[in-house]
Amino acid sequence: MRLTSLADYAVVMMAAAARHPAGARLSATVLAQETGVPLPTAQKLTGRLAAAGLLATARGTGGGFRLARRAPEISLADIVEAVEGPIVMTSCVDAERHECALEGACQVRPHMGAVNGAIRGALQGVSLSSLAEVKA
């Protein structure tokens, strides 16, 4: 019931990126310095965020990346899912995986969908732009 420190770092990095001018060229090195995240870890994170479609990357010397969408259109749920995978409380929530021994007999399972939705909704309600702004 806590998110991994990788996801934590990813949120911090994305918030830092959102504070830069919209189309500016960013590098993992710069963000690592600004956020304090170890550089190799920052590189790994940029890779996952790019694979999820949250960052647009460019390779090479003048390369780097930038936010693929505007900050208000990126939610906390997007970032967490990019790093940790789908947000599911229990394994029986997503349709394809069936490894619970109880399966159909489980009385609790029907309720989990609603619980899962509530959690996910709470995370989707938080946009990156709100995280980026400095709070008093």
Add this chain to the structure above:
Amino acid sequence: MRLTSLADYAVVMMAAAARHPAGARLSATVLAQETGVPLPTAQKLTGRLAAAGLLATARGTGGGFRLARRAPEISLADIVEAVEGPIVMTSCVDAERHECALEGACQVRPHMGAVNGAIRGALQGVSLSSLAEVKA
């Protein structure tokens, strides 16, 4: 962003216990049979749930346990916290632990308290009695 299978089992077991008559004497063995949870694991869980004050236990031959509170007064958050520990999204949320390198400089941290509260609220809103009832 998913709860451990131990917590998952605990929820299933508590729901099964809630379906029994209020003051009935229960044993880890019986609940293990009803839920399909391996017996040693069920024993481990009863221990943690009892330590958290959710179950009232009695040792000896005629021993066993029962719900310490009425089912409507036990929330999903209670069960999860009993097994997994405090519900905190990031390590910087709870006051005493300060292991984040950024600390005061972190711009994201002030927002985390609200996020954490939203998640916790979603779990507290689900009572054990609602989980116990059979859904169509």
Add this chain to the structure above:
DNA sequence: CGCTAATCGGAACGAATCGGTCCTATTGGA
């Protein structure tokens, strides 16, 4: 046109936590 430098991308290693099993201490009943 070739070389160098800087950056992303993927692969391998070590550490920590989780999940499961076994054993011991305690207590009510025969």
Add this chain to the structure above:
DNA sequence: TCCAATAGGACCGATTCGTTCCGATTAGCG
């Protein structure tokens, strides 16, 4: 008084997480 059944605590293997390192790719410069 002895026995049996149960909770409680300790140990061990396994999976995942977190970090680090190395290779692939491309723009800038001589």
